[in-house]
Amino acid sequence: MRFSIYRFNPDVDLEPYMQDYEVALQPEDRMLLDALLRIKTMDDTLSMRKSCREGVCGSDAMNINGKNGLACVTKLSSLSEPVVVRPMPGLPVVRDLVVDMTQFFENYNSVKPYLVNHDPVPETERLQSPEQRAKLDGLYECILCGACTTSCPSFWWNPDKFVGPAGLLQAYRFMADSRDQVLDERLDNLEDPFRLYKCHNIMNCVDVCPKGLSPAKAISKIKELKMKGLKSGGFKAPASATPLAGKQISIKRVP
Amino acid sequence: MSTGIAMPYHQRPKNLDLASIRLPVPALVSILHRASGALIFLLLPVLLWALQQSTEAGGYAGLVNMMDSTWIKPPLLVLIWAFIHHFLAGIRHLTLDMRFGLEIRQARRSSKLVLVAGLVLTLLAGIWLW
Amino acid sequence: MVNLPSRAVAGAKHHGSYEWLLQRFTAAIMAIYTLGMISLLMIRQPDGYSEWVAITDNNTWRFGTLLTLLSLFVHAWQGVLDILNDYIKPLALRKALKFATALALVCYAVWSVFILWKL
Numbered sequence A: 001m002r003f004s005i006y007r008f009n010p011d012v013d014l015e016p017y018m019q020d021y022e023v024a025l026q027p028e029d030r031m032l033l034d035a036l037l038r039i040k041t042m043d044d045t046l047s048m049r050k051s052c053r054e055g056v057c058g059s060d061a062m063n064i065n066g067k068n069g070l071a072c073v074t075k076l077s078s079l080s081e082p083v084v085v086r087p088m089p090g091l092p093v094v095r096d097l098v099v100d101m102t103q104f105f106e107n108y109n110s111v112k113p114y115l116v117n118h119d120p121v122p123e124t125e126r127l128q129s130p131e132q133r134a135k136l137d138g139l140y141e142c143i144l145c146g147a148c149t150t151s152c153p154s155f156w157w158n159p160d161k162f163v164g165p166a167g168l169l170q171a172y173r174f175m176a177d178s179r180d181q182v183l184d185e186r187l188d189n190l191e192d193p194f195r196l197y198k199c200h201n202i203m204n205c206v207d208v209c210p211k212g213l214s215p216a217k218a219i220s221k222i223k224e225l226k227m228k229g230l231k232s233g234g235f236k237a238p239a240s241a242t243p244l245a246g247k248q249i250s251i252k253r254v255p
Numbered sequence B: 001m002s003t004g005i006a007m008p009y010h011q012r013p014k015n016l017d018l019a020s021i022r023l024p025v026p027a028l029v030s031i032l033h034r035a036s037g038a039l040i041f042l043l044l045p046v047l048l049w050a051l052q053q054s055t056e057a058g059g060y061a062g063l064v065n066m067m068d069s070t071w072i073k074p075p076l077l078v079l080i081w082a083f084i085h086h087f088l089a090g091i092r093h094l095t096l097d098m099r100f101g102l103e104i105r106q107a108r109r110s111s112k113l114v115l116v117a118g119l120v121l122t123l124l125a126g127i128w129l130w
Numbered sequence C: 001m002v003n004l005p006s007r008a009v010a011g012a013k014h015h016g017s018y019e020w021l022l023q024r025f026t027a028a029i030m031a032i033y034t035l036g037m038i039s040l041l042m043i044r045q046p047d048g049y050s051e052w053v054a055i056t057d058n059n060t061w062r063f064g065t066l067l068t069l070l071s072l073f074v075h076a077w078q079g080v081l082d083i084l085n086d087y088i089k090p091l092a093l094r095k096a097l098k099f100a101t102a103l104a105l106v107c108y109a110v111w112s113v114f115i116l117w118k119l
């Protein structure tokens, strides 16, 4: 099977280039990840991320024949040759198919993707009714692979200002959680011309998500909540609107 | 040796070779919505000028004359298409905002409809005008 | 009160919701006017200057058109701003183009009044 793979090693290459491979696949090679690992036995300089090899860890998202997806769940039989494999668009390339996800996770962090509840910590779990729990379906399953965000043109042009589909899906995941108590602050957190409103319903995110989720739906739900808020008094930017202040960055940028 | 951090962060390449990235129909409709909006914006002075001309007899006759010349037809058809496409894609956008047709299958279908209807209506408008 | 991270870009005076709503509101006005005008033209089929004047020489048409044109200018302002924010990265150039756009649109608005009332 023929492959054309994006190569870039910052220690030796000035520019990225495409390298062709002709590979004799074995019967057990069924997914694109199998083929890439087969290639790695021939050329061990080829770099990529992978871990679970079953579509749950989110580490091997890449651009496959022009479309973002997980190599480990992409059937070789579904791909036309030569299979063009490139890193996810719009993020700096560390090497070959490995991109620097710092910006992606910073944006994710910026929506406070965790439960905020000021009640005293109960002795047992904070319970939800089955209906309340059902509201999280289609939201909690995200594996943060980045396929959606890096397929979004709005993210390409404003990676540091637009939160992107994955981050907004998680923003809504906590807005929709019956145990969370800071809905208004979460909405205010997205109040500027970029963070939420750079979404133009392009819907590439839904097109690529390997878990079949719909960030577009979550985003439009957030916009609906925004409009409800506008009716009842309007939204303001948080009082302490110093740019980047209070931003919690757990991942440090590679120097 | 090969640490991958020899190159400063901001100089690292990004994969943004747009020709290599698939463009689904909804995304095509979206970028054409933007392009058509920009085109109409750039042509606003021409449109206002035409409106001004039409309000007096001499100018009106001049516009009617212009409509009969061949050279005006291609640019005018492009402008008509731009308006119709922007209009239809805009209506689709508003329905999505009201949370209709947000399923990916429906969104794909409505984007194809907008693309085709824009071209067909442009053709009809051309026939109606000439 | 948790201290949610504040917005990454703009200063406090920048919103997003109002602009978003305004873009949709103006779009709706233009859409209604467009459909109205097209039906009117289909029904009346004006042929010649005098019939065109019959349609346009009244204040209902003038105010409707002015409202639509003003909507258009507001709508185009938001739209062009969006485009410039995406593609024009050098700050000075972006600011200059925004200023030029605003100036042009204000001129168009004044011009529209002159056109409609033949001043």
Ligand code: HEM
Binding pocket: none
């Ligand atoms: C001394 C005994 C054991 C050790 C040291 C051990 C260690 C581990 C470790 C390190 C993991 C990975 C956790 C992660 O996701 O990061 C794991 C996962 C797991 N273990 Fe064990 N384990 C032990 C016994 C067992 C037993 C007896 C069972 C079943 C009866 C079991 C069932 C599992 C399962 C189902 C997972 C996957 C959980 C997941 O999806 O994250 N383990 N174990």
Ligand code: HEM
Binding pocket: A199, A200, A201, B033, B034, B036, B037, B038, B040, B041, B086, B087, B089, B090, B091, B093, B094, C023, C024, C027, C028, C030, C031, C034, C072, C075, C076, C078, C079, C080, C082, C083
């Ligand atoms: C006929 C009525 C119109 C409708 C229904 C309409 C609808 C819309 C909508 C819903 C948007 C928002 C798109 C988004 O948020 O991504 C938009 C954007 C835009 N519109 Fe219109 N519009 C109309 C007329 C016009 C006209 C006459 C112009 C020309 C100046 C124009 C220029 C723009 C521009 C430049 C954008 C920004 C495109 C972008 O950000 O990608 N629109 N339009």
Ligand code: SF4
Binding pocket: A141, A142, A143, A144, A145, A146, A147, A148, A149, A165, A166, A169, A208, A209, A210, A211, A212, A213, A215
């Ligand atoms: S929404 Fe889907 S594509 Fe986006 S990060 Fe989550 S799993 Fe990946």
Ligand code: FES
Binding pocket: A049, A050, A051, A052, A053, A054, A055, A056, A057, A058, A059, A060, A061, A070, A071, A072, A073
């Ligand atoms: S290797 Fe874990 S998602 Fe593919």
